[in-house]
Amino acid sequence: MTKKRSGIQDLLRIMARLRSPTGCPWDREQDHRSLRWHAVEEVYELLDAIESGDDHELEEELGDLLLQVVFHCQLARERGVFDFEKVARRIAERVKADGLVAYSNIDGVVALGPPMGCGMAEASPGLLLLQKVLQGYVRHPNFSAILLVGLGCEINHVDCFLANTAIEAGPSLDVITIQQGGGTEKTICQGIEKVHRMLPLANEAKREPISVSHLICGLECGGSDAFSGLSANPALGQAVDRLVRQGGTAILTETTEVYGAEHLLVRRAVSKEVGLKLIEAIRWWEDYTARNGAEINNNPTPGNKAGGITTILEKSLAAATKGGTTNLVDVFRYGDRAQKRGLLFMDGPAYDPVSTTGLVAAGAHLICFTTGRGTVCGSTPAPTIKLVSNTETYRRMEEDMDVNCGAVIDGEVSIEEMGQMIYRLILDVASGKRTKSELYGFGEESFQPWYIGPIM
Incomplete structure (x- = not known):
């Protein structure tokens, strides 16, 4: 055919x-x-x-x-x-x-669908992790109202999710299932009606000035190259230092991509306990990859190699600089809520969509994403600021990149000056300026919670 x-x-x-x-x-x-x-x-x-x-x-x-x-x-x-x-x-x-003309304080309506919700054991680590991530999204401040849609008989059915997370349905959180709703078309109509009922309440949220100390920024890198550790990553680190000094929070992640550079973070830990948390996370990944017939240092990727990175050590040393120079305040598990302020580390995989999903679930209001080879990754509901390490990639992908950190390599600005520019952009985006990925509508497809365990 x-x-x-x-x-x-x-x-x-x-x-x-x-x-x-x-x-x-x-x-x-x-x-x-x-x-x-x-x-x-x-x-x-x-x-x-x-x-x-x-x-x-x-x-x-x-x-x-x-x-x-x-x-x-x-x-x-x-x-x-x-x-x-x-x-x-x-x-x-x-x-x-x-359809939102009458609701000036609402940016949009999005649909996020986890790729997994059944085929797993009840009360399994995979189910509990999925529910923890979903809980983080439901409670994310960038969402004003939530409609949970389910089939009706899956392992992660809506009643199970609400019971396990102590979340209650109400004016800003409603539920619907396709089986009880009467099928696809009827459920769509009911869902639209429920969303319309939520709009007036969501529209009551208004922007108002607050201290930058409330801001949580997730840190991510993907498609790194040999310039990443010389421009984009350390420049972002400069911005992170400014944010933390103002009482704000930044979350590093991607445990497998600080492997070999973890000592740089451990020596900055505020306590022995915090440092040991990171070491324990590294040991877990060594065991996890070995059990699955792989090695934690089975990196860098073909794209990284084409960009001039030869070993995981080079990649990790560069990646760690995204966190700046301040003390490491806490280390927590994937999808857990960030509980402290300052520089934090979330244990998790390095696959970009899975990683950014965990950062959003942890409470990140926006994501700073460094790249050398280029990326079109976005995230919802946390805007993604893309920082490219070299001018050549920026010129090829200018419509997708927010900042050309290659200006550092070109000798036009210093790392400190670029860091100040990134910091100002972070504040602007937090205040409503749209990123390139937002203008393209990217983000819904990047909702990919980390799944652990067998599919049955």
């Missing part, structure tokens, strides 16, 4: 070909200004078609107007500013946002 081709994809390919060096000379000569009257003409012809009531003519004129849209999008794509996909995504966002 052949896959049906998309007409719009064909049109986009044809326009790109027409604009190519071997394409149509007339099309290659055009720019936004030269095409402006063509667009006006097509609008008038469309109006005539509407007045005539001729559906065939209407179809033709809509196609001509769409061609103008595609033409302008191709011109913008060539300049690296936007493309047709981005325009279409903005339209979808606008349509969704129209």
